[in-house]
Amino acid sequence: MLDSLVKFFQSIFSFLSGGSNKKDTTTTAPTSTTKPVPPPEVIPVTEEELPEIEEVEPQDGSDIPVEEEQEEIVLINAEVEELPIEEPTTPYGNNNTSTNENPVENPTPKHEPKYLWILDNGHGKNTKGKRSPKWSDGKQLLEYEFNRAIVKKIIESLEKEGVKYHNLVPEENVGNILKTRVARANALKVKSDLPSVYVSIHANAGPENQAGGWSSAKGIETWYYRTSLNGRKIAKIFQKHLIAKTDWVNRDVRTGMNFYVLKHTAMPAVLTENGFFNHKTEGRQLLSEETRQLIADAHVDAIMEIEKYGFIGFRG
């Protein structure tokens, strides 16, 4: 039943869009193994919540060949976010469901969560490419592993802060599964009593990565969807904290590319590109625990700023 529904929508969309042979959700493992790779799952929460089937679009800056960057971007007219989002009126709450084991030593009232933070780790083990060249000692950065390490550190901090979050794709043996990411996020939004914000976490690659080379580009940038005013404000807050924590090259907030998860999520969404993994020195730093902690902390700083003050009034 599900299969035939999916095929039906695929055939409709393929007809409407003129068809394409991109097959992001059917990637196979990058290295051969003896075990066949199971097909990536598609997990709509219920059949009624099936997302529209649409061609997968670029997820990273490094996915877009240079000559395609100037292509006309399709504008969507409708702002799909609920706008404006209700701002928190009390920055600090008095939630008594504290899990403090020793309330006498630790009497600080727990933070009252204001948003549901949907944390997207971008790729899985089965994503093709997305890896640095090897350093002379044989080490190599795999982007999916980096992204997940950052998400894990963010979660550790959000747990302590009492902030509500959802780890969107905890499974490792998947590809990009962008449609599933969006379907899960949009279903979460429907169920959540708090407004949700989508944060997709990545590391970047310069165009040299296509040929397996080292990049000259470095630094941090944060993306939002071009028609999303809320996304822009949130992106600016994340970018501000990422640069403050790392002091890396500030590539600013960006828009204009059809990042699938930014375009199709029904809530404000940002995508952080935390340094270039194929820059020889910056990529090496991305392997280190210290740098990973800084990057995670910067995300947490941005989240806490928004938890406390909202983002509607942010100017910067």
Ligand SMILES: [Zn+2]
């Ligand atoms: Zn990525």
